[in-house]
Amino acid sequence: MPNDQKVEEVKHLQQLIEDSVSVVTTTYTGMSVSEMTDFRKHLRDNGLKYRVVKNRLLFRATADLDKSYIDDIVEGQTGIIFSNNDPIDSHRAVDTFIEKNPSVSLKVLGGTIGDEVLAPEQVLAIAKLPSKEQLISKLMAMLNGPITSFVRVLNAPSEALARLLNRVVEQKSDGNQEE
Secondary structure (H helix, E strand, C coil): CCCHHHHHHHHHHHHHHHHCCEEEEEECCCCCHHHHHHHHHHHHHCCCEEEEECHHHHHHHHHHHCCHHHHHHCCCCEEEEEECCCCCHHHHHHHHHHHHCCCCCCEEEEEEECCEEECHHHHHHHHCCCCHHHHHHHHHHHHHHHHHHHHHHHHHHHHHHHHHHHHHHHHHHHHHHHC
């Protein structure tokens, strides 16, 4: 018979899973308390939630939600990063932390975006993708380039005519000064 505390924990996990657009699972075996504190602070600074979970309670929460695919990326001592906004935030945050702290024994077990399960290599590869803002700015630059070139082509004859007239005026004024 489950106790009230475990029932509450399962409900809380279900709420976190339902609210998140992506998750990343990690194993933290071998991390010191100060390293774990730094990791949690790094995640909080990036607007992410981190939970160390009992696998059995997580399995119960995912089974009740029909999201048992998350169970495939859980192994041993597991911590889960929940991202509520940008699906790639959790991937980037864990990758950044690992790059800045290579001696830390944090290991990515996998991740999800929506219902898609990702291998650890895929999680770290997605973390390297440009942000949404960077992609939008590149797209705008690509769209703006042809328009700018078109405007230059349209303006070229009038600019050439203006330069020609300016030279004629300069020649005439030079000719009047010599007389």
